[in-house]
Amino acid sequence: MSGPSAQRATATLLGALLLVIPLAVAAVLFASFASAGLQRTYTLFLINLVAVLGLGAFSGNSGILSFGHVAFIGLGAYASAILTLPLATKASALPHLPTLLAGLEWGLPAAFVASLVLVAVFGLAVGLPIMRMGGAAAVIATLGLLLIVHGILIGATDFTRGANAFLGVPRLTNIWTALGVAVLALLVVRWFRDSAAGRQLRASREDETAAKAIGVDVLRRRLVAWTLSATIAAASGVLLAHFLGAFSPSKFYFDDTLTLLTMLIVGGMTTVSGAFFGAIVVTLTIEVLRRVESGVDVFGWETPELFGLTQAGLCVLILIVMYRRPAGMFARLELGEAWIRGWLGRAGGTPVAAASTPVAADVAPGLLRADGITKNFAGLRALDAVDLSLAPGEIVGLIGPNGSGKTTLVNVISGLILPDSGKVAVDGADVTDWPSFEVARAGIGRTFQNIRLFGQLSVLDNVETAALAARGTEAVPADPNARARELLARFGLLDLADRPASALDYGAQRRLEIARALALNPRYLLLDEPAAGMNPTESNELLRDLAALRAETGIGLLVIDHDMSLIMRLCDRIVVLNRGEKIAEGSAAEVQSNPAVIEAYIGRKRARQGASIPTSEGVS
């Protein structure tokens, strides 16, 4: 491995070490010098850190909060407790345990692994329906999961002693076991965040629709992250069980959910460093408030017991962060990410070849066809039996007055909405009812009228994510990073590669969106108003870029725009829609002189007076 991907891996590892080293040093210090009580506090902190890292692996990357992870912690704790309970205790405490389990008294390593496998399988099983719901409904479903598991832990008295305390669990967790698991969790979570899967998931967090349009299988990415995060949460549960020695189902319910969520969001939900610092801040807050809660001696005056002070403190912490810095105290940057990258960048140096290699210079045979597409929205006919074809190497303009159905047609072709009738085929394959990410992988790229970038990801990551998603399709980019840089160079964005996409100006955002769509190596590219908001100079540049693109790569372009000058100069063929119907098709000259087109654009009366459609909007 060499080049950018090795560099990225090094950056990930160094970033993780920045957190691991202080963690280990602190453990040594606590173990050598601190009181037993403080050592226990630090051990508990490490256990909580594992839990919040697990939660962050899902919620941070997907943007979907989970109220259900404490359930995984609880299941991990009970599973390991049952497996390790000494036989004598087991016989008296859990007399109705199935014989298979009744005879087991495993050590911690075996129980640890078995518990994690168990919870991983359970997490995958419940994740399947929950991830399908998506968004807010999924959040509520995770809440349902917490309730279900709580109910099961109380109901399954033969295994758990019901609501009673589960006692006598061997106390096998010490500061070193907790440190080991925490370091492992840190490395895994940090690696996952920077992995192809993690970056694709983060892209979907920024914009789910756009992620699908560049070929990201959002459902699958979420499911993988969910299962991984459940497993890490279970690891924290195992540690907790053998740290506490005794617990009941009420330990794994709303109080701990509140603590865990606070840890996640105080530092910043989207980064591993955020979870790390959140765990520290919350642990300190809890330690202080707990002492005040039970009454402290202030200059001889005993404060009264303040019931619920700890919880209230956490709530206030949440509110402060939500009101003042919703992205968290440590914002969105991973610790050290920027300077490690910068340092590696200078040291390694990745010169980018200015000349881009054409992907498919010879025009491949094939055709994108939409046949008889009809779509109704609540009784309104948006598209009425529209036919459209686009060959590789061809540039087709799609024009029509506002509301004529242009964007709807692009949405149908790209798989975002299902037509009521009609068929979409790519090179002979019927893709009509394929999910949009598969349509994207089949070779159809697109941009959006209302630019949809992954705002918090860097310019480079926006494009690289798309190149990553394209792996496994026929058009395999050799190195996603190199491919992304090449595209950025082509669209004059390379200097901005490390900036967040949301910081770009309007024209640059439009160009970035095109670059991102091209990272898929599509054979057909659908551009929805690429020149909107551009000045004449910019739109002339765009015209030149698009024409050059077609000449070099043999891609087929479908261009929607209101800039008639651009459309007339760029397109080989123009399709005109009006009120959902195709009213004309032909060369620029043909449609310009077509009476139906003139009428659609400027009305019947003026059409009779021999007016022609404007060739350009505004000054040019």
Added chain:
Amino acid sequence: MAYFLAQSGNALSLGGIYALLALGLAVVYSILGLINFAHGALMTLAGYVLVFAAVLGLPFYLSAPLAILVVMASAVLLERIAFRPVRGASGATMLLTSFAVAVLLQLAFQLFISTRPQVVPLPDFLTATVDLGSFAIGVNRVISVVVAVVVLIALNLFLKRTVLGLAMRAAADDFNVTRLMGIRANRVIATAFALSGLLAAVAAVLWIAQRSSVDPMMGLVPVLKAFIATTLGGLGSLLGAVLGGLLLGAIEIYLAAYLPDAALPFHGAITLGVVILVLVVRPQGLVGASRELGK
């Protein structure tokens, strides 16, 4: 058969309460995208107003409307103080805010009132039963069904026949566009919270009519169920919330009535399991309010 009919009465009564709560959540969610955890605290507050009104010697027919008014005002106030700073923020931000506010309110109830349940004196007629030939049903259940139906019809009329109601429905459909039409956002949002307060308080009165006590956690469980109901019905859909509430009530009651004894400890888990099965078949809920382009 008589047993089945009696259970059906229970299912309707419980489902009606869930429907009221779910509708209150959906009115706010459809407009703001806020999943309001504090809805349960509003319910609990209604209970405490009933307790204090009884201490002051107010009769039930006065204390119940009073509770409703107080809770409506509190809901509007809650939006003004706690939720306005995060208006327009991400769903996660709003959700965490309401979660923190809900826990704070619950702690306030524990600290300033009591952790122990307080008795709510109920008029005698609520505790009577009606004989319906083969089976008897509590007056409180009958009233619960009747009130739920009346409130739902009245709300439907409000939404369909008044200008403000129309604005609410438009806002629920697409808030940004509605604002462009010149509808005042604050007015629509305040109305949404007032309505959700009304629904929470009515649901609380009906809930208490069957239990005659209130504690700081009272609102938690029914509102969690109402969350589930909104998801079951289709998050963001008002009709879905009502249907989801009724269906959840039915699932819960019939399972409790017909599950074998051995499975009864898992009643809650099985209920939610059935809900998940429904959602496996229909991920967008009963009334799929699936919005195109992830709007």
